[in-house]
Amino acid sequence: EVQLVQSGAEVKKSGESLKISCKASGYTFTYNWIAWVRQMPGKGLEWMGIVHPGDSNTRYSPSFQGQVTISADRSSNTAYLQWSGLRASDTAMYYCARVLSGFDVWGQGTNVTV
Amino acid sequence: VVTQSPGTLSLSPGERATLSCRASQSLSNSYFAWYQQKPGQAPRLLMYGQSSRATGIPDRFSGSRSGTDCTLSINRLEPEDFAVYFCQHYRSSPPEYTFGPGTKLEIK
Numbered sequence: 013e014v015q016l017v018q019s020g021a022e023v024k025k026s027g028e029s030l031k032i033s034c035k036a037s038g039y040t041f042t043y044n045w046i047a048w049v050r051q052m053p054g055k056g057l058e059w060m061g062i063v064h065p066g067d068s069n070t071r072y073s074p075s076f077q078g079q080v081t082i083s084a085d086r087s088s089n090t091a092y093l094q095w096s097g098l099r100a101s102d103t104a105m106y107y108c109a110r111v112l113s114g115f116d117v118w119g120q121g122t123n124v125t126v
Numbered sequence: 127v128v129t130q131s132p133g134t135l136s137l138s139p140g141e142r143a144t145l146s147c148r149a150s151q152s153l154s155n156s157y158f159a160w161y162q163q164k165p166g167q168a169p170r171l172l173m174y175g176q177s178s179r180a181t182g183i184p185d186r187f188s189g190s191r192s193g194t195d196c197t198l199s200i201n202r203l204e205p206e207d208f209a210v211y212f213c214q215h216y217r218s219s220p221p222e223y224t225f226g227p228g229t230k231l232e233i234k
Contacts, residue, residue, distance in 0.1 A: 045221075047223065049169075049225075056212065056225055056226070056227045056228045057161070057163075057169065057212050057214075057225040057228075058225065059214075059223040059224065059225060062221055062223075071220070071221045073223075107168055107169070111218075111223075113157075113159070113174035113175060113178070114157075114159030114161075114171055114174040114180075114214060114216060115159070115161075115169075115171060115214075115223070116171050116174070116180060116181075117171075118168040118169055118170070118171075119168065120168055121168050
């Protein structure tokens with residue numbers, strides 16, 4: 013079974029750094045891009061960017077370029093989303109998803125409160 | 127920009143739902159996908175390539191496209207269909223995966 017399991021909820025202060033994770037299983041991690049999606053409280057879905065675990069190539073939505081860093085470690089089948097200086101406006105649920113004809117498999121989400 | 131209409135749709139079980147999505151620009155080699163999200167849950171892929179059902183999605187769900195417009199139809203609404211539906215306009219190169227604001231399908 014294809015699964016993406018995300019790290020647990022985080023409560024941080026403004027200015028702090030944070031790195032959340034998304035561990036893949038049940039398929040060859042290096043075959044598909046992984047996307048990160050933000051959902052602010054009570055709001056819609058926003059695509060943040062994608063990473064290809066095979067070569068660590070990344071692409072960012074213009075709205076998130078320079079605001080976050082997306083990466084992947086193929087040795088541990090894990091993708092990451094990180095911030096170097098959180099702001100209150102980063103409070104949201106963050107999802108990772110496998111990119112395959114849209115986003116076909118989603119993680120359970122990581123709730124980040126700043 | 128991707129827009130969806132209506133913002134809220136109130137229907138009864140057994141009725142047919144029609145949800146609309148429009149992309150503001152035509153992208154080459156682009157497609158539409160639809161997702162269902164229930165409270166407290168991650169989104170679930172329903173349709174991709176505008177008219178292909180994802181694994182496990184019943185044939186009550188169907189999709190169609192005309193240019194920059196895409197439609198999701200749900201026949202014979204079941205109680206579990208009442209949720210928020212997001213449209214996504216996507217292409218892989220260069221990557222673009224824009225979501226619409228969502229349509230809330232509620233029980234009338």
